[in-house]
Structures are given as C-alpha cells and as structure tokens.
Amino acid sequence: MIVHLIDGTYEIFRQYYAPRPGHLDGDGREIGATRGVVQSVFTMLQDGATHLGVATDHVIESFRNNLWPTYKSSAGMDPLLLGQFGWLEDALRALGVAVWPMVDVEADDGLASAAAVAAADPRVEQVVICTPDKDLGQCVGGKVVQLDRRQDKLIDVDGVIEKFGVPAGSIPDWLALVGDTADGFPGLPGFGAKTAATLLARYGHLEDIPADAADWDVTVRGAAKLAATLVAQRENADLFKVIATVRTDAEVGTVDDWHWSGPTAAFPAWCERFGWPRLAQDAAALAAARS
Structure with missing residues (x-):
C-alpha cells in the first residue's frame, strides 16, 4: 500500500x-x-x-x-x-x-x-x-x-542531502541558522545555506556545534564571528529550531x-x-x- x-x-x-x-x-x-x-x-x-x-x-x-x-x-x-x-x-x-x-x-x-x-x-x-x-x-x-x-x-x-547539504534530521537546525523568508523568521546574521550545511553536516545539531570556533574541525569563512553570533543569539537559534520543527x-x-x-x-x-x-x-x- x-x-x-x-x-x-x-x-x-x-x-x-x-x-x-x-x-x-x-x-x-x-x-x-x-x-x-x-x-x-x-x-x-x-x-x-x-x-x-x-x-x-x-x-x-x-x-x-x-x-x-x-x-x-x-x-x-x-x-x-x-x-x-x-x-x-x-x-x-x-x-x-x-x-x-x-x-x-x-x-x-x-x-x-x-x-x-x-x-x-x-x-x-x-x-x-x-x-x-x-x-x-x-x-x-x-x-x-x-x-x-x-x-x-x-x-x-539522498535527495535531501543533495538539496540541503544535511541529512533530514538536521533540517530544523539548518532552517534555524539560515531562516525562512516564506515562513517569516530570519535565522542568524551571517549564516548562509552553505555555511550552515558545512557545520551541520559535521556536527548534526545546533547544540553540538562547539561554542569556540577554535574547536571547529571544519573550515568556514568568518568562523570566529559566526561562533560569537551563535553564542550571543543562542536563544533565538533555539527558538527558530522550535518554529522549524514540524x-x-x-x-x-x-x-x-x-x-x-x-x-x-x-x-x-x-x-x-x-x-x-x-x-x-x-x-x-x-x-x-x-x-
């Protein structure tokens, strides 16, 4: 069926x-x-x-x-x-x-x-x-x-990974970082689709991304600034993940x-x-x- x-x-x-x-x-x-x-x-x-x-x-x-x-x-x-x-x-x-x-x-x-x-x-x-x-x-x-x-x-x-660069389970985290203009929430400043995918393909979820960019073992442009943004706006990131989770x-x-x-x-x-x-x-x- x-x-x-x-x-x-x-x-x-x-x-x-x-x-x-x-x-x-x-x-x-x-x-x-x-x-x-x-x-x-x-x-x-x-x-x-x-x-x-x-x-x-x-x-x-x-x-x-x-x-x-x-x-x-x-x-x-x-x-x-x-x-x-x-x-x-x-x-x-x-x-x-x-x-x-x-x-x-x-x-x-x-x-x-x-x-x-x-x-x-x-x-x-x-x-x-x-x-x-x-x-x-x-x-x-x-x-x-x-x-x-x-x-x-x-x-x-495989199609989800091809489209977003992350597995299905990381889509809410990806949306939390990137935002969704159709749904009306902005994500975090500086986090584009590629950057978010690079981080989440490695760490899976927001809560597993190290707070200090020095601990990141993936290469991301502007890592220090992004890490600082994630720490400073963690409350918003967590909220956006709740919004993005069906x-x-x-x-x-x-x-x-x-x-x-x-x-x-x-x-x-x-x-x-x-x-x-x-x-x-x-x-x-x-x-x-x-x-």
Whole structure:
C-alpha cells in the first residue's frame, strides 16, 4: 500500500497564481483555485492513488505566531484566495477524500503527523508527502519520501542531502541558522545555506556545534564571528529550531480512514458549481470500477 499526503495550502496557492484564467461560479464568485485542486486530486485517484489525505491551513495563524512576531499570517493575503480555503475543504470531502483542516497547528504539522501514522502501519510500503516545502524534508527517511508534483521530482534520503547539504534530521537546525523568508523568521546574521550545511553536516545539531570556533574541525569563512553570533543569539537559534520543527501529534485518524471509496452525494453540486458536471460522473465511475 502506498499512502499519498497532499499539502492543500500549497496546492491552492499554486492553482490561484497559475498563469491561467480563473473560474466564476454561478453566483459570480471566483472559485478557480478550488476547482483546480479538486481536479488535481482526482487525477491522482485516476492514476491509482487509493489512500490519501489533504492537510490545509484552515486558519493561517498558528501557535508559531505567538513565538515570533513576524511569522507568516493571513495579513495581506488576497481575499479571493483566502475565501476559497473553506470551499476547498468542503469540496474535497464531497469527493470522498480525507481532509485535515489545521487550526492551532499548520498543514505541515498535519502532513508530518499523517506521515508518522502511515509509516508505523506495517501494511504501508511507502508514504509520499506531496509538497516541495523544505520544512517537510525533515520527515524523509524509512518509508517516507517527498514529491514535488510540479517538477515530478521524488526526494528521498539522498535527495535531501543533495538539496540541503544535511541529512533530514538536521533540517530544523539548518532552517534555524539560515531562516525562512516564506515562513517569516530570519535565522542568524551571517549564516548562509552553505555555511550552515558545512557545520551541520559535521556536527548534526545546533547544540553540538562547539561554542569556540577554535574547536571547529571544519573550515568556514568568518568562523570566529559566526561562533560569537551563535553564542550571543543562542536563544533565538533555539527558538527558530522550535518554529522549524514540524509537530507529529495532530489528529489525523488512521490509514483506513484515508481509503478513497468514492464521492459523496454532495459532490455533483460542487461539480455543477465548477461548471464541470461530467466530473461527478467520472468520479462515480472510478469508484464503481474499484468496488
């Protein structure tokens, strides 16, 4: 059994900003991004996916906003995009897909939690986290891989090292040093991706990097200044690591809950709203062919 875990927030952003016309429903409301994600998920089902779930940021803000003042929020988001998050969740449920709307935590935490549940199930051979989000690289290993669907690129353990220069377990440490502009925290001054990778490839985690640069047995430009920065801003570094570490305790159910058995009675109405009534027939036919 292969389990597919989909980043609904990433997908709806991708569909909304794709260079194609939007789509208005019968009431003149923009619903094109929702339509696009539902189509994309249904394509995965047509291609053979059997157990899948979609995590969304039902509320953009999370506990991390209480930890750092500039952490990403819904401020400035296009209302036409923000307004579609609830629609997406309802439309996917109507399709019969498991949906995890995250409130106190984020979609990334939902995906990480589902990956942990799936990896622990002996029936599962592989867990595919469908997102290019670098935060989810920390989950890769064992049965778990990451898939960038847009580039059709699968990222395994070696792929994480190739991409970041560090193993999956060091991704939170790497992000703590480098920062993440998309998530709204800055990292530490002077620490670029290459420098952070050099240090963490050798020492693994922030707490294992010697405080004195004279004790570093890797060559890094400006080592003394960097070591001093790490000592002076250790509290921030530890905080950024907490922010960058995905949670695995979100409630997502079991693998059996994620089995797709067909659309619900509510799906045809969504397809009418999408201007695509044939999709409801195709979904019902696919479910019948699998039963």
